[in-house]
Amino acid sequence: MLFLDKGLSNDHSISYASSHDPTKAYSDGLATRVGINHNRLKRRTPSLLNSAYNPAQFWDGAKSLEEQVLVPILGKGEMGMPVSETLLARLQQVPKYRSGFREAFKREVNLLDVQRSIAAFERTLVTPASAFDRYAAGDKQALTDPQKRGLILFIGKAACRQCHSGPNFTDNKFHSLGLLSGQKKDPDVGRFAISKSPADRGAFKTPSLRSVRLQSHFMHNGSFANLAGVIAFYDNGGGAGLKSNLLFKLHLTDAEQVDLLAFLNALASSNIGRFPLDQHEVNTSSACNELATNPPVIVNQDGTAYGRLPLNRNSPTRILKYYP
Numbered sequence: 368m369l370f371l372d373k374g375l376s377n378d379h380s381i382s383y384a385s386s387h388d389p390t391k392a393y394s395d396g397l398a399t400r401v402g403i404n405h406n407r408l409k410r411r412t413p414s415l416l417n418s419a420y421n422p423a424q425f426w427d428g429a430k431s432l433e434e435q436v437l438v439p440i441l442g443k444g445e446m447g448m449p450v451s452e453t454l455l456a457r458l459q460q461v462p463k464y465r466s467g468f469r470e471a472f473k474r475e476v477n478l479l480d481v482q483r484s485i486a487a488f489e490r491t492l493v494t495p496a497s498a499f500d501r502y503a504a505g506d507k508q509a510l511t512d513p514q515k516r517g518l519i520l521f522i523g524k525a526a527c528r529q530c531h532s533g534p535n536f537t538d539n540k541f542h543s544l545g546l547l548s549g550q551k552k553d554p555d556v557g558r559f560a561i562s563k564s565p566a567d568r569g570a571f572k573t574p575s576l577r578s579v580r581l582q583s584h585f586m587h588n589g590s591f592a593n594l595a596g597v598i599a600f601y602d603n604g605g606g607a608g609l610k611s612n613l614l615f616k617l618h619l620t621d622a623e624q625v626d627l628l629a630f631l632n633a634l635a636s637s638n639i640g641r642f643p644l645d646q647h648e649v650n651t652s653s654a655c656n657e658l659a660t661n662p663p664v665i666v667n668q669d670g671t672a673y674g675r676l677p678l679n680r681n682s683p684t685r686i687l688k689y690y691p
Contacts, residue, residue, distance in 0.1 A: 368467070369485050374457055375440050377447035378403055383439070383485070386412045389639060392581035393492055398589030402445040409555055411589040416578050416639070419490035420535050426571045426587045427558050428541060432489060436482040451478055494577045495636040502633075510633055517630025520619070525601070525627055529613050536576035536634065543569040544614065545606025547590040555588065569609055580635035594631055598624050 369375065373382045380403055387393040393415035395401075400408040410426055418424060424435040439445040440454060448454045458464050459476045468476045471484075499518075501509035510518065521527045532538050541558040558567035571587040585591045591600065600606070602624065605614035619627070 368463065369481065370488050374461075375446060375448070375454065376403055377449065377453075381446060386439075387415050390581075391583070392416055392578040392635075392639060394582050396583045398584045398592075400445070402439075402442065403447040406444040408444055410587050411584055413574060414578065414582060415489050415492050416494050417535050417575055418492065421537075421575075422539055423572070427561050428572050429561050432486040433482045436485045437478070454478070454481075495638040497577070497636045498633040499630075511629065513626045513629040514633045515630075516623075517626040517628070517633075520623055520627045521630055524623070525598075525617055525619060526613070526615075527601075527627075530573045531576050537573045539573065541567060541570040541572050542611040542613065543567075543571075543609055544586070544600075545608045545610035547586055547588065547606055548596070548600070549590060550606070553588075557587070570611075576631060576634050578635040578639060580632040581639060594628055595624070598627055 370383045370387075373379045373385075375382060386395045386400055388395055395412045397412065399410055400412040402408055413424075413426065418432060421432075422428075424430050424432060425438075429435075430438060437451060437454075440448050441451060455476065455478055458481065464476050468474065468480055472480045474480070496504075498509045498514070521531075530538050530540070530542060543557070546553060553569060556568050558570040558572075559565070561567075579585075579594065583592065585594065585597050591597045598619070601614070602617045602619045604616040605611075
């Protein structure tokens with residue numbers, strides 16, 4: 368309910384789901400996010416898929432999954448709620464929330480449980496098995512020949528696994544790539560704003576490559592419209608200026624770049640495309656009483672359920688043991 372509720376924005380115009388569309392890998396398909404009053408923000412909306420496995424959220428790693436919940440709600444240019452007390456008062460007026468919170472938490476609606484509820488839902492957004500996962504599990508026909516060649520490049524010559532490693536295809540670290548397409552100077556200091564370390568100036572978190580085929584626009588500012596452009600950027604050794612020493616010219620042939628792209632496409636599942644609760648966006652002001660009877664998904668951080676709905680048991684979390 369909360370994730371889909373436009374009442375969490377000041378003017379009832381947008382919800383979390385407005386920027387995290389399941390048909391777009393729980394991103395929004397835009398170069399940078401758009402908030403209330405059509406306000407264009409400076410960063411791209413990251414996918415929520417597998418966010419449960421990220422130790423820190425956002426491009427600069429500022430928050431935990433629970434902590435990040437209120438950031439867009441209270442962001443002046445995002446969902447625009449003036450203060451948290453205004454949000455709480457609005458939610459407390461909704462009968463479905465009052466009864467749902469009493470049932471799940473044995474207490475009245477409060478901000479901490481709002482954060483826990485939305486974060487618990489986001490933890491259920493685990494990517495189903497992809498062609499790569501089937502290949503890693505032993506089905507050697509799951510990948511095409513170009514995708515197999517791309518896997519070899521990913522691990523070897525293209526050096527992608529230096530940063531896109533592990534089961535979620537990210538090291539969850541922060542790297543500076545130099546100036547991106549069309550930039551003369553980037554005013555966004557990235558991780559530096561959090562760490563204050565000069566080495567983190569212009570560094571951003573490595574995104575997961577899971578379901579990257581379902582997304583459009585890439586990098587923290589959406590400066591690349593497609594994956595082919597991203598591959599060409601890395602092939603050239605990244606951008607000018609300060610950048611990670613992990614970047615160097617790759618000298619990939621055109622055919623190798625095509626194969627690498629084919630492998631990246633194999634990391635996406637075809638089963639992503641709807642909300643687990645199969646609902647639509649709603650307004651607290653009018654439609655909450657007509658929502659389905661299921662309360663928010665509530666789970667502990669260790670994955671054990673204590674609300675009505677457990678984690679989606681069909682989510683193949685076993686794939687997390689596979690490494691590229």
